[in-house]
Amino acid sequence: MMTRITFKLLLASTAALLIAGCERPPIAVSQTGFRGTGMEQVYNPRTLATQASLNKAPAVADAIVEVPGGPKAGAIYQNVKVLGDLSVGEFARTMSAITEWVAPQQGCNYCHVAGNFADDSVYTKIVARKMLQMTQKINSGWKQHVAETGVTCYTCHRGNNIPKEIWFKPEPQKSAGGNLGNDAGQNRAAKSVGLSSLPYDPFTPYFLDSKPIRVNGKEALAMTGAAANRSSIKQAEHTYGTMIHWSNSLGVNCTYCHNTQSFSSWGANATPQRATAWYGIRMARELNNEYMVPLTSVFPANRLGPTGDVAKANCATCHQGAFKPLYGAAMAKHYPALYAPAKAPDAPAAVPVADAGQAVPLAGKVEVSAR
Structure with missing residues (x-):
């Protein structure tokens, strides 16, 4: 009798452990492709409700009525190196918005020396200047990823001094x-x-180095010569780890970007999001190497990681669980300073080389290669 009770308890405990990792119903399914192909997105309504509150865009500051021929901020204020071409009114409006996006509790003194805003001795001012240039680069040079929606400081910071989703x-x-x-x-x-x-x-x-992420061979069985696939299972595991990060960061399934018939295909049935993601990983890599890493010596030790490196961006930094940051709210268009042309070159035009008759990724659409 005791043995039977023990067995039942063990069985119940095992069942509890097995279902502990499952999500309770109801679960919503959205079909994104032809019936029977498995092209669908699976959502938990409770998770979506939580994400909706986390990805709500703040109110936009009232626009400034420009005075033709009025003075520029750079002519009125000292040491304005990035936003000097703005009118005085638009400059004040933009700086006020940045304060609300990044340091609502500390106010202007989070980056500035009280009584001497031209002073560069506060490290956060140096960082903020570089981040403004980075934002301009994203909005002007990476439209293949952000399109006309663009980004603002709030996209990553969400009212926090340090973005919640960073990595070391x-x-x-x-x-x-x-x-x-x-x-x-x-x-x-x-x-x-x-x-x-x-x-x-x-x-x-x-997101820092440029290691090859592809692990699929181009041919079945042959695998010789130019078609040889020398990628190992070990490399594939790193790729899969990154794919899990992508999925969690955007709150989507693999099929948001991939075709269930062939995950490696860039063909006409591949989703437009895969091309957008192709540019996204390159954008993040550029931002980390050209904007974040050069700031390593500027940050104090308590802001660096366990190996002494600076905080860096990945997909979650902007997306934070949403398939589009802030569910596509177009904040940047209300702040023209964030769209100023960047001096850096435009995003790379090169895309993955497709096989004959396959499609190559372009921002937001798929076109068939002539090769």
Whole structure:
């Protein structure tokens, strides 16, 4: 009798453990392709309700009535290096908005020395200036990813001094070594890869370095010559870890970007979002290397990561669980200073080389290659 009770308790405990990782119904499904192909998005209504409140855009400040021929901010204020071409009124409006987006509690003194706003001795002012240039670059040079919606400081900061979703290089993990070998970062149950067994650092290879993310061969079975696939399972695990990050960051399934018939295909049935994502990973890599990493020496030690590196951006930094940041709210158009042309070159025009008859990705659409 005791054995039977023990068995039932064990069975109940096992069942409880198995369903602990599941989400309770109801679950909503949205079809995005032909019936029977599995092209669909699965959503939890409760998660969507939470995300809706987190991705609500703030009110836009009232527009300034410009006075023709009025003075520019750079002629009135000292040491205005980025926004000097704005009118005095638009300059004040933009700076006020930035304060609300980034430092609503601290106010102007978060970046400025009280009584001497021209002073550059506060590190946050140096960082803010660089971030303004970065925002201008995104809005002017990466339309393949952000289109006309653009971004503002609020897209990442959401009223916080430091964006909630940033990443640092992780500390090297200790292991027993010896005959156990190197675990290659696996089985650490890190949030960065959805608590899976995949390598815990999916960001450094692709959002800082330019490691190849493709692991699929172009041909079946042959795999020789130019078609040879020398990618290993180990490389594939890093790719899958990054894909999990993408999925979690945007709150979508794999099929938001990929065709269920062939995940590697850039053909006519591939979703437009895959091309947008192709530009997105390159945009994040450029922002990290050209804007964030150069600021490493500017930040104090308490703002750096465990290995002494600066905070960096990934998909979650802007998206924060939404398929479009702030669900596509177009804030940037109300602040012309954030659309100023950047000196840096435009985003790369090159796209993945497609096989004959396959499509190559363009921003927001798919066209068939003539090759």
